[in-house]
Amino acid sequence: MGSPKLLFRGARVVDPAGGRDEVADVLVRDGAVADVGGGLDAASAEIVECDGLVLAPGLVDMHTHLREPGFEQKETVETGTRAAAVGGYTAVAPMANTDPVADDASVIAEVRAAAARADLADVFPVGAITKGLEGEVLAEIGEMVEAGVRVFSDDGRCVPTARTLRNALTYARAFDDVVLADHCEDASLSTGQQMHEGISSYSLGLAGQPAAAEVSIVFRDIEMARLTGGRLHICHLSSARSVELVRRAKADGVRVSAEVTPHHLVFTDEDLRTYDTNLKVNPPLRSAEDREALREGLADGTIDAIATDHAPHAVEEKEAEFDRAPHGTIGLETALAVALTELVAPGLLDLSRALEALSCSPARLLGARDHGGPIAAGRPANLVLFDPEERWVVEPPFVSRSRNSAFMGRAMVGRVRHTVRHGMLMVSEGKATR
């Protein structure tokens, strides 16, 4: 393997897992970090001058939709992982709501094979909790665990009954470190929902989904985790009361973790006033108080991870009447910049905590041991180098096959320069190398 020898010289190395935030050189050789320190020997290495740049563990997205198999008009494993690499990600976890559903090891193997062919990011497929995502019969979790799956989710659909979730959590206890991730939404309160229910939905004449549709299920799920001792993860938290429930559950010692998306950290229901379908997401964008609580929950560690919920949709699907457009926004290419621009720059989050949420925590939850740092000699070289000052505007073209970005037209500060995966440059000067 022609893995190059790379010397990152004079970077601000921010490595939450290693407890490091200082200017240093990092030498990469044979796919791994060879050395970290000052004035490292550059002999025969390709030198990357990093003055003013940040070197961090490669980002890890625990909630991605790569759409393959079945919805290749929206995204493929190749286009999605290329978008991930350009966004600074070295690992992503594609959700199971493909066609066919990733509810057995053969679909998992197919996704893995496509990822290996693309060779742009490490892919950790999420398996379905129930067969066909239908919420009734448990999927063959054991077989998928043997195939290396660690996180299971019926994402896009809520596990419909407490009984099914209870059984899944209990069943999964037999396997080490398996995490069940639920999309919390009471269907009876959200039929036909287009947005958060509140004064904005009433004014816009769009069917609303109250925060209670999420909160009531978060409560149910936490109680099932408490009852079973199972390992629960709450997908894309959106409301203040859900954050509070997770905070209390953690204090009680319930085995629960949670994620939040970049868009829920930035937008509110009021932003829907022009009926921009790129802001139609599920769970919906909620009130300013909810957004505030999400930011606080992320800062204090109640919320473990920032996850993109990268949800590509074809142009013609989103360029439609609001109530006919599908839910979702792409996010892989913008998540780091959003965190830097909207959270780190205004002082809501320090850079180390932001990177922990974008890399270390999701890597831990996914069991992606090669990712998330620490940046230390002998560790696999999965890294991102970014310019925290570069200004840019989110606009097409995107690397993703789709362009339904909630952040379209928004000014960003901070941009990825290089993404290094197992010692190889996946992205150089912001461009994918393959």
Add this chain to the structure above:
Amino acid sequence: MNEHLLSMHDVTAEDVVRILDTAESFREVGTRVIKKVPALRGRTVVNLFYENSTRTRISFELAAKRLSADVINFASGGSSVSKGESLKDTALTLQAMGADAIVIRHSSSGSPYQLTKWVRGHVLNAGDGTHEHPTQALLDLYTMRERLGRLEGLRVAIVGDVLHSRVARSLSFGLVKMGADVTLVGPATLIPPDAPVWGVQVSHDVDEVLPKLDVCYLLRVQTERQRLEYFPSVREYARLFGLNRSRVGSLPEGSLIMHPGPMNRGVEIDSDVADLPQSVIEDQVTNGIAVRMALLYLLLGGRGESGEEVSGG
């Protein structure tokens, strides 16, 4: 005025006065033998109706024709839409054909907003889903002003399914803008709980409200099955909120009864009540043409401040 009329939030109180004044000068045109002025000669107005609506479509068609515009009626049934053409492609086609204004009625809230992203012409919202119906609100304001001489300080109740009514939204926003005192009345399931944020009051007791009104505005009760989860029965609705013969007596003298049509006689309004002199439901229809003439005229580049220019041509 804004380039488009999508919502009552697009017009200021001054705009409303200008629209109503312009409409007043157009009212006269409807009384002539030759009901036509050349104000929009050579301009093309497209009625793009994705939802059945006899009265609004005809009203817009007459308004455009009385201004001498060329009118194209494009209904979703029997057109390219029924072959699966998207709203965007339909819009681009109309754009390519040189539509100066597009009047859109659609069952999806916000569709007029989407349309403005794809066409250069002026867009008029003729009712979008459960969002707004601003031309209805303006013709209602016109009717109230004409009959009662003012809008400021008027006490108006809007009774019925406010939650799903685009008329109620536009009218509430318009009345509040003009300084009227608005009360939304209906079962608690059909009034948005946050409605006071709009600057209106909320009541669930119609008998308590009626004696204090200048205008009792009744909404059509939707009796489709999916609406019925919000109240037990049409019978109970009529008993609690319907404007019947005995209730109408508690309305002050000189007050108006209004309804955007089509009415469910015997549900929200008794047949006898609908036919009382204080019911101005037919005036609403007549005024609708003049108000829509004014809107087309003002949006398509008329200046509107001079009555001579409007009617003298």
